[in-house]
Amino acid sequence: xxxxxxxxxxxxxxRSPNARLEHSAELGDGMAAALWSNHHDAQDYEAPxxxxxxxxxxxxxxxxxxxxxxxxxxPDKLCILPADHQSGWVINxxxxxxxxxxxxxxxxxxxxxxxxxxxxxxxxxxxxxLEDPQQVRHFRQLISLNWDEPGERLLTSSLAHEMLSHAxxxxxxVRQGLRLKGGLAAHQRRQLVEFxxxxxxxxxSLGQLASxxxxxxxxxxxxxxxxxxxxxxxxxxxxxxxxxxxxLRASSxxxxxxxxxxxxxxxxxxxxxxxxxxxxxxxxYRQAFLR
Numbered sequence: 001x002x003x004x005x006x007x008x009x010x011x012x013x014x015r016s017p018n019a020r021l022e023h024s025a026e027l028g029d030g031m032a033a034a035l036w037s038n039h040h041d042a043q044d045y046e047a048p049x050x051x052x053x054x055x056x057x058x059x060x061x062x063x064x065x066x067x068x069x070x071x072x073x074x075p076d077k078l079c080i081l082p083a084d085h086q087s088g089w090v091i092n093x094x095x096x097x098x099x100x101x102x103x104x105x106x107x108x109x110x111x112x113x114x115x116x117x118x119x120x121x122x123x124x125x126x127x128x129x130l131e132d133p134q135q136v137r138h139f140r141q142l143i144s145l146n147w148d149e150p151g152e153r154l155l156t157s158s159l160a161h162e163m164l165s166h167a168x169x170x171x172x173x174v175r176q177g178l179r180l181k182g183g184l185a186a187h188q189r190r191q192l193v194e195f196x197x198x199x200x201x202x203x204x205s206l207g208q209l210a211s212x213x214x215x216x217x218x219x220x221x222x223x224x225x226x227x228x229x230x231x232x233x234x235x236x237x238x239x240x241x242x243x244x245x246x247x248l249r250a251s252s253x254x255x256x257x258x259x260x261x262x263x264x265x266x267x268x269x270x271x272x273x274x275x276x277x278x279x280x281x282x283x284x285y286r287q288a289f290l291r
Contacts, residue, residue: 004032007101008048009081016041018091025147027157028278029238030103031164035143041091045081051107051124052081053100053167055139062092065128073129076136080171082124083107098139102164108229109238110168112193118186119229121178125171132170138163151288154280158245158289183226188213192224196236200243200263204236240264241277248286255282 004010004024010032013019018041024034035057056063060073066088073079073095081087083104108119115122142159146152184192191212196204209232210220224232244262247253253261259270274282 004034007032007050009045009050009052009099010034010101012043012045013038016043022096023143023147025153025156026279027153027160028280029157029161029241030106031157031160032101033142033147033156033160034099034101035096036099037094037096038091039094043089043091045085045087045089047084047086048081049083050101050103051083052079053102053135053139053163054079054081055098055136056095057098057140057143058096059093060091060095060097063095064090066090068128071129076131076133078127078130078132078135078139080124080127080130080167082126085126087126098143100139100142100160100163102160105230105234106164107168109235110164111172112189112228112235113239113242114165114168115172116190116193118180118183118189118227120180120183120226121174122172123175124167125173127171130171132166135163135166138166150280150284154278154285154288157278158249182223184213184223189227196239197243200240201261202263204263206232237273237277241274244270244274244282245285248282249289258282 004026013036014021016038019036019038022035022037024032026032056073056075056077058075060075060077063073064071107124111117111119111122138159142156145156147156192209195212206217206221210217213220215223221232228235240262244258247258247261255270256267259267262270264270264273271281274285278285
């Protein structure tokens with residue numbers, strides 16, 4: 001999970017004497033959320049290692065970027081702050097805002113599975129005071145949930161995935177002037193995606209995957225990471241957990257059957273992996289969607 005102490009945008013606000021953290025939660029899958037109040041402040045973000053989606057809930061009409069002093073914020077305005085960006089902000093008056101933080105690994109997964117592109121080809125567009133009514137509704141739904149209650153925190157995690165998918169589909173562009181070196185060919189990447197998704201019920205070895213690309217395990221592992229943005233074992237586990245979440249939401253299959261269908265050795269192994277990733281058990285996740 002995304003540890004809040006490692007999130008530079010979160011920590012910058014947390015250090016401010018004028019900003020007040022109303023609520024925060026680690027949501028699993030490299031994501032976290034926070035709800036802030038702030039007034040008469042200044043903030044600088046210097047190349048954070050994570051991405052941030054921001055929504056102004058109330059106020060913010062006196063807030064602006066130092067490099068765009070003529071453009072002011074306001075309720076329901078969105079900002080997209082990619083990893084490695086730099087920005088300076090002036091907050092005049094009061095503001096209440098919600099943040100959703102997500103890791104480069106989650107961005108990479110979305111690029112591969114949702115956009116069928118290599119993560120290194122794409123970038124999250126930096127946007128200031130964007131209007132996006134659908135994403136605003138997501139944010140307002142997000143802050144209406146009780147992040148301290150285990151079931152609602154799992155619903156929050158599911159909603160955060162929807163918000164990330166929305167951002168990927170609407171706010172991602174191709175990096176300009178990029179000359180890609182190394183990595184897998186596009187047809188190899190697609191073949192691996194299809195093979196892994198078709199074999200989730202089975203044990204999948206590094207050797208199997210490497211043989212599909214006629215590479216040694218050593219070279220394959222390096223090239224996979226270049227093209228997928230994360231190592232093979234992490235990608236496979238993410239796909240197993242994604243399939244498990246789908247089955248938990250859409251079927252009444254026993255947990256043991258879902259565990260086997262997603263390639264986990266046992267129900268207990270499934271439960272442990274699920275809890276490590278999402279902060280709750282498969283049973284709690286299913287129950288949250290039955291409410």
